[in-house]
Amino acid sequence: MTTFSFDGEEVTAEPGQSVGAALLAAGYRSWRTTRHGGAPRGLFCGIGVCFDCLVVVNGRPGLRACLTEVRDGDVVSSQEGAGRDHLAC
Amino acid sequence: MTTSPADIAVIGAGPAGLAAAAAARGRGARVALLDSAGRPGGQYWRHRDGHNPIPASLRQDILAGHAVWHVEVEADGFVLHTTAGEVRARTVIVATGAYDRQLPFPGWTLPGVFTAGGAQAMLKGHGVPVGDRVVVAGTGPFLLPVAAALRHRVTGVFEAGSPLGFARHPLAVARNPGKLVEGARYLRALHGHRIPFHTRTAVVAAHGDDRVHAVTVARLDRNRRPVSEREIECDAVAVGYGFTPQLELPLQLGCDTRLDADGSLVATADEWQRASVPGVYLAGEVCGVGGAQLSVVEGAIAGAHAAGARPRRSLLRKRAALRAFAAAMHDTYRVGAGRPADDTIVCRCEEVTVREVRESVVDLGATDPRGVKLLARPGMGLCQGRVCGYATACLVAEACGRPVTAADLRGLAARPIAAPVTLGNLAEGVEDA
Ligand SMILES: Cc1cc2nc3c(=O)[nH]c(=O)nc-3n(C[C@H](O)[C@H](O)[C@H](O)COP(=O)(O)OP(=O)(O)OC[C@H]3O[C@@H](n4cnc5c(N)ncnc54)[C@H](O)[C@@H]3O)c2cc1C
Numbered sequence: 001m002t003t004f005s006f007d008g009e010e011v012t013a014e015p016g017q018s019v020g021a022a023l024l025a026a027g028y029r030s031w032r033t034t035r036h037g038g039a040p041r042g043l044f045c046g047i048g049v050c051f052d053c054l055v056v057v058n059g060r061p062g063l064r065a066c067l068t069e070v071r072d073g074d075v076v077s078s079q080e081g082a083g084r085d086h087l088a089c
Numbered sequence: 090m091t092t093s094p095a096d097i098a099v100i101g102a103g104p105a106g107l108a109a110a111a112a113a114r115g116r117g118a119r120v121a122l123l124d125s126a127g128r129p130g131g132q133y134w135r136h137r138d139g140h141n142p143i144p145a146s147l148r149q150d151i152l153a154g155h156a157v158w159h160v161e162v163e164a165d166g167f168v169l170h171t172t173a174g175e176v177r178a179r180t181v182i183v184a185t186g187a188y189d190r191q192l193p194f195p196g197w198t199l200p201g202v203f204t205a206g207g208a209q210a211m212l213k214g215h216g217v218p219v220g221d222r223v224v225v226a227g228t229g230p231f232l233l234p235v236a237a238a239l240r241h242r243v244t245g246v247f248e249a250g251s252p253l254g255f256a257r258h259p260l261a262v263a264r265n266p267g268k269l270v271e272g273a274r275y276l277r278a279l280h281g282h283r284i285p286f287h288t289r290t291a292v293v294a295a296h297g298d299d300r301v302h303a304v305t306v307a308r309l310d311r312n313r314r315p316v317s318e319r320e321i322e323c324d325a326v327a328v329g330y331g332f333t334p335q336l337e338l339p340l341q342l343g344c345d346t347r348l349d350a351d352g353s354l355v356a357t358a359d360e361w362q363r364a365s366v367p368g369v370y371l372a373g374e375v376c377g378v379g380g381a382q383l384s385v386v387e388g389a390i391a392g393a394h395a396a397g398a399r400p401r402r403s404l405l406r407k408r409a410a411l412r413a414f415a416a417a418m419h420d421t422y423r424v425g426a427g428r429p430a431d432d433t434i435v436c437r438c439e440e441v442t443v444r445e446v447r448e449s450v451v452d453l454g455a456t457d458p459r460g461v462k463l464l465a466r467p468g469m470g471l472c473q474g475r476v477c478g479y480a481t482a483c484l485v486a487e488a489c490g491r492p493v494t495a496a497d498l499r500g501l502a503a504r505p506i507a508a509p510v511t512l513g514n515l516a517e518g519v520e521d522a
C-alpha cells in the first residue's frame with residue numbers, strides 16, 4: 001500500500017496507481033477549479049488528452065493526475081486556475 | 090541524448106506500434122519503439138503489474154516515457170524530438186492511436202462525467218470503477234465492453250444509434266464472424282447483469298452542483314431530435330461517440346489527410362501503409378478507427394514493408410475484411426452534430442459556449458473553425474482543441490449551412506508541438522540547432 005496526502009487528508013493507493021485513480025477510489029471527484037468560471041473539475045478522459053485533471057504534486061502545479069504515478073509520501077493538493085496565482089502581479 | 094540512428098522509429102506502443110516493431114525486428118531491422126506512457130500496450134493492453142503481454146524480444150527496443158513532440162525531416166531520415174531527448178531514424182512509423190470523440194451536452198463538464206475510454210482506463214489500468222451507478226452512453230460497439238467490464242455498477246446503456254444498422258451490411262458481417270460472436274457475447278453479459286440496453290437514446294443533459302447526480306435521457310426520432318425525455322439518477326457517466334485519431338505528428342510531417350466514413354479526419358495510407366511523405370508509414374487508428382485487431386494487422390504490414398520485406402498476402406486479406414467491417418460500423422453508428430442548447434459549453438478549457446461559437450459565424454462573419462477559434466477561443470486552451478475540435482467544426486459548419494470538410498477538422502488538429510514540453514525540452518533543441 002502507498003500512502004499520500006491530499007489537501008491534508010491521508011489517502012491510500014495501490015502501487016502503480018495514478019494520483020487521479022487513487023483520488024477517484026478514495027471518493028474524490030474534483031480537485032481543480034477552472035480559470036474563468038471557477039468550476040470544479042477532475043478526471044474526464046483518463047489518458048492525458050483533456051487536461052481537466054490538473055493537480056499540484058509536491059509543490060509542482062499543472063500535473064495531469066491521470067498520468068502521474070503516485071508515490072509513497074507524496075503531498076498532493078488541489079489546484080486553482082493555472083496553479084500559479086503566487087506569480088500573478 | 091544522441092545515439093546512432095535506428096533503421097525504424099515506431100511512435101506509439103499500442104497494438105499497431107507493437108505489431109509494427111515486431112514485424113520490422115523479425116526482418117532484421119534495428120527498431121526504436123517510443124511511447125509517451127511509462128508502459129507499452131497503448132489503450133488496449135493495460136496490464137496491471139504481473140500481466141505483461143509484451144513479447145520479451147521487443148522489450149529492449151522500447152523507449153518508454155518518450156513523448157514525441159516534434160518530428161523533423163532531414164536529408165537522410167528523421168529527428169524525433171522527445172521529452173527524453175532526441176532519437177534519429179531513417180524511417181518513421183506513426184502509430185499514435187486515437188482518443189474518445191465527444192459531443193457536448195449541458196452538464197458534460199460536471200465531475201463524474203467521464204469519457205467511455207477513460208472509464209475503461211480507470212477500471213482496466215487501475216482497478217477503479219468510476220462509480221456505483223454508471224450511465225454508459227454515446228454510440229458504437231465500444232460502449233459494450235465498457236458496460237460489460239463495469240457489470241452490476243451500470244444503470245443502463247444508452248446507444249444513440251442502433252446495431253440493427255449492421256443488417257444493411259451482410260457481406261461485411263459475414264467476412265468477420267468473430268465480430269458477431271464478440272457482440273453477442275457482450276450483449277449476453279449485459280443481459281446476465283440485468284443491464285438495460287436502449288437504442289436510439291441519448292444523454293441530453295447531466296445534472297448536479299459539484300458532481301453529477303442525474304442525467305436526462307431522450308429517445309431520438311429519425312432526424313435525431315430528442316423526443317420523450319426522462320431523468321435517471323446516477324453517480325457517474327461514461328460517454329463516447331467514437332474516436333478521434335491523434336494526428337499531430339502526421340500533420341507536422343505534411344502527410345495527406347482525408348475525411349473518413351465516421352466523419353473523423355484520418356491520415357491517408359497506401360496499400361503498404363505508407364503516408365504521402367517519403368519514409369513515413371502509418372498504422373492503426375491514425376489512419377482510420379477500426380479496433381485493436383485492425384491496428385495489429387496494419388502494424389504488421391507497415392513494419393514488414395518498412396523493413397524491406399513484402400507483407401504476407403493473408404495480412405492484406407485480413408485488413409480488407411476488417412476495414413469492410415469498420416466501414417459497416419461507421420455507417421451503422423453515424424454521428425450527427427447534435428443541437429446542444431446555446432449555453433452549453435463546447436470548449437471545456439476556455440469555457441466557450443455554443444452561443445459564442447454560433448455568434449462568431451452569424452454576427453462576426455467567420456467562415457471556418459480557425460476563424461471562430463481566433464474570435465471566440467474554442468480550442469485555444471490547454472488541450473489545444475483535442476476534445477472540442479470535432480464538435481466545434483460541426484457547429485461552425487452547421488452555422489455556415491454546409492457540411493464539415495477535412496479542412497475544417499485540419500484547422501483544429503494542427504499543433505506545432507504534439508505533446509506538452511517543458512521550457513527545458515525546448516532549450517535542449519535550441520542548443521543543438
Ligand atoms: C481511453 C481509451 C480506452 C480504450 N479501451 C479499449 C478497450 O478496453 N478495448 C478495446 O477493444 N478498445 C479500446 N479502445 C480503443 C482503442 O483505441 C483501439 O482498439 C486500439 O487500442 C488502437 O490501437 P492503436 O495501436 O492504433 O492505438 P493506441 O492503442 O491508442 O496506441 C497509441 C499509443 O501511442 C502513444 N502516443 C500517442 N501520441 C504519442 C506521442 N506524441 N509520442 C509518443 N507516444 C505517443 C500512446 O501513448 C499510445 O500508447 C480504447 C480507446 C481509448 C481512447
Ligand code: FES
Pocket residue numbers: 042043044045046047048049050051052053054064065066067
Ligand atoms: S483526465 Fe484528461 S488529462 Fe487527465
